[in-house]
Amino acid sequence: MTLSLFSDEHYMREALKQARYALEEDEIPIGAVVVLERQIIARAHNQTEQLRDVTAHAEMLALTAAANHVGNKYLADCTLYVTIEPCVMCAGASFWAQVRRVVYGAAEEKRGFRRYGNLLHPRTELVSGILGAECGALMSEFFARKRK
Amino acid sequence: MTLSLFSDEHYMREALKQARYALEEDEIPIGAVVVLERQIIARAHNQTEQLRDVTAHAEMLALTAAANHVGNKYLADCTLYVTIEPCVMCAGASFWAQVRRVVYGAAEEKRGFRRYGNLLHPRTELVSGILGAECGALMSEFFARKRK
Numbered sequence: 702m703t704l705s706l707f708s709d710e711h712y713m714r715e716a717l718k719q720a721r722y723a724l725e726e727d728e729i730p731i732g733a734v735v736v737l738e739r740q741i742i743a744r745a746h747n748q749t750e751q752l753r754d755v756t757a758h759a760e761m762l763a764l765t766a767a768a769n770h771v772g773n774k775y776l777a778d779c780t781l782y783v784t785i786e787p788c789v790m791c792a793g794a795s796f797w798a799q800v801r802r803v804v805y806g807a808a809e810e811k812r813g814f815r816r817y818g819n820l821l822h823p824r825t826e827l828v829s830g831i832l833g834a835e836c837g838a839l840m841s842e843f844f845a846r847k848r849k
Numbered sequence: 850m851t852l853s854l855f856s857d858e859h860y861m862r863e864a865l866k867q868a869r870y871a872l873e874e875d876e877i878p879i880g881a882v883v884v885l886e887r888q889i890i891a892r893a894h895n896q897t898e899q900l901r902d903v904t905a906h907a908e909m910l911a912l913t914a915a916a917n918h919v920g921n922k923y924l925a926d927c928t929l930y931v932t933i934e935p936c937v938m939c940a941g942a943s944f945w946a947q948v949r950r951v952v953y954g955a956a957e958e959k960r961g962f963r964r965y966g967n968l969l970h971p972r973t974e975l976v977s978g979i980l981g982a983e984c985g986a987l988m989s990e991f992f993a994r995k996r997k
Binding site for chain 1: 897898900901902903904909912913916917920921922923936937938939940941942944945946965966968
């Protein structure tokens with residue numbers, strides 16, 4: 702099996718690296734990257750504890766960084782990769798940015814946006830389950846550690 | 850009629866001042882303040898154009914500023930006043946912050962969160978219609994100007 706350099710799996714592995722940074726910092730381990738024309742233009746991990754700010758989800762930080770990079774608040778040619786299904790807040794941000802694709806790893810049944818219907822922009826394509834087991838395993842590891 | 854110093858109307862007037870700053874800057878005129886123990890601890894207006902960032906809604910900026918002020922990401926004793934019904938993103942942020950009360954002025958039927966059900970935290974009280982006509986009039990003024 703070959704792993705294409707520009708596959709969804711490739712970029713999700715980069716998001717997973719970000720999630721591992723979060724885990725090392727004792728943050729809920731979620732990572733995100735934004736890709737434009739095959740290039741990663743933003744990388745972020747959840748920093749809600751460090752920044753003491755509920756809005757500092759990986760996706761929010763990545764979308765803001767991507768907008769800074771391109772000098773435009775609209776990210777209509779960008780793909781957002783995130784290890785876990787986005788929450789309502791982050792889905793809403795991707796709506797406003799008109800992101801072309803949202804690709805996530807593992808589902809989040811309790812706090813994910815999908816239980817509320819399709820909150821994404823009509824032009825946004827949604828892909829799920831990319832490296833889902835690995836993405837979900839980081840979350841299980843984090844919460845198992847917290848319960849101890 | 851007397852206007853109590855600590856009424857919802859009083860704080861909504863402060864949010865309206867913020868909305869007017871947005872209008873002066875040619876931003877969609879929405880303003881917000883966060884109140885803790887009768888004191889305004891954060892004031893913000895929509896800055897999505899100036900910051901080129903879709904996440905820079907008045908509520909998001911106000912919640913982040915309030916968290917910085919109290920040194921805690923949870924705002925469980927705070928009230929968020931905002932001139933217009935929050936969008937999905939901002940409702941989601943108020944959920945994570947566990948804001949005690951969300952008070953808005955005018956409804957926003959197209960982009961407001963309420964059409965998706967109750968996205969607020971179970972402990973958040975929702976109040977609407979405070980100075981709704983004035984809050985809505987600023988939006989009408991902005992969009993009428995844009996259509997010209």
